[in-house]
Amino acid sequence: MALLRSDRIISGLRRRFGVAAPKLSVRTHWSWKVKATVSAIAAAILFGLFYGGFDAGRIFAGFNVGKVEEERKKMLEELVQLRSENAEFKKNQIELTNSAQMAVGAKDVMAKQLVSLQQENTQLKEETAFFEKLMGTAGAKNRLAVQRLQAERETADTYRFRALVVQGSADAAFKGRMLITATLVNDNKRITVNLPDDQPDLTQTLALDFKTYQRVEGMIKVPAGAQLKALQVRVLQAGVKEARAQQSLQL
Numbered sequence: 731m732a733l734l735r736s737d738r739i740i741s742g743l744r745r746r747f748g749v750a751a752p753k754l755s756v757r758t759h760w761s762w763k764v765k766a767t768v769s770a771i772a773a774a775i776l777f778g779l780f781y782g783g784f785d786a787g788r789i790f791a792g793f794n795v796g797k798v799e800e801e802r803k804k805m806l807e808e809l810v811q812l813r814s815e816n817a818e819f820k821k822n823q824i825e826l827t828n829s830a831q832m833a834v835g836a837k838d839v840m841a842k843q844l845v846s847l848q849q850e851n852t853q854l855k856e857e858t859a860f861f862e863k864l865m866g867t868a869g870a871k872n873r874l875a876v877q878r879l880q881a882e883r884e885t886a887d888t889y890r891f892r893a894l895v896v897q898g899s900a901d902a903a904f905k906g907r908m909l910i911t912a913t914l915v916n917d918n919k920r921i922t923v924n925l926p927d928d929q930p931d932l933t934q935t936l937a938l939d940f941k942t943y944q945r946v947e948g949m950i951k952v953p954a955g956a957q958l959k960a961l962q963v964r965v966l967q968a969g970v971k972e973a974r975a976q977q978s979l980q981l
Contacts, residue, residue: 873898876963876977881950889950889958895965895975896943906967906974908936908946916956923950938965957981 856878878894889912897904910925926932935948952958960980964973 874904874965874975876965876975879961879963879977879979881958881961881979881981883958884949887952887954887956889952891946891948891950891961893946893963893977894943895938895940895946897941903941904938904967906938906965906970908938909964909966909973910936910950911962911964912950912952912958913960913962914952914956915959916953921953921956923952925950 874895874897876893876895878892880892881889884890891910893908895904895908912923912925914921914923923929926936929951932948936946938944938946950958958981960978963977963979965975966972967974
């Protein structure tokens with residue numbers, strides 16, 4: 731029994747240390763600090779290789795971060811410049827528009843003034859011709875006449891009237907007043923308006939004081955929508971009840 735156990739021990743030693751024993755490897759032992767340092771260096775090298783390869787790959791593929799940033803800044807500068815130019819263009823456009831509107835407005839005003847002057851010139855020529863004819867044919871002294879009686883609608887509730895009172899001789903000034911009777915139709919009803927009794931504000935307008943002639947012009951107030959159908963004008967001398975001249979107008 732003891733021999734058998736000895737044989738087993740010897741066989742075991744032969745298997746471990748004999749020719750058939752497994753190969754023995756000798757390894758160098760590194761501390762954890764060295765391992766950590768080596769690992770960090772390796773990681774840094776790998777990261778550098780990865781980033782450099784990635785950046786190089788983008789450059790080779792046509793994508794350069796620095797160039798893109800430069801182009802972006804350039805585009806921003808161009809955008810700012812374009813916005814500035816656009817604002818300047820808008821400002822100039824507004825100024826041109828205002829100038830054009832002012833020019834059109836001034837042109838309209840001048841056109842209206844020209845028409846008014848032409849009408850006034852025509853009226854003066856007609857009055858001059860009338861005066862020349864009147865003075866040439868005047869016979870009796872202090873002959874009075876009402877000429878150029880006119881009336882036209884001004885607004886929905888007013889009519890403008892005009893008249894010219896002249897005397898053939900200017901030896902003495904004429905003083906008196908004008909009386910006007912206006913015949914209106916409103917809602918198929920006939921209305922009579924006596925001036926200046928019904929419109930005291932026309933008293934001064936209808937007062938007469940002249941040597942050769944006097945223009946009379948004023949506004950007749952009427953009910954809204956009323957139509958003026960006729961005017962009758964009488965000229966009275968101060969202190970005299972009978973009319974010295976009269977004129978009628980049918981519309």
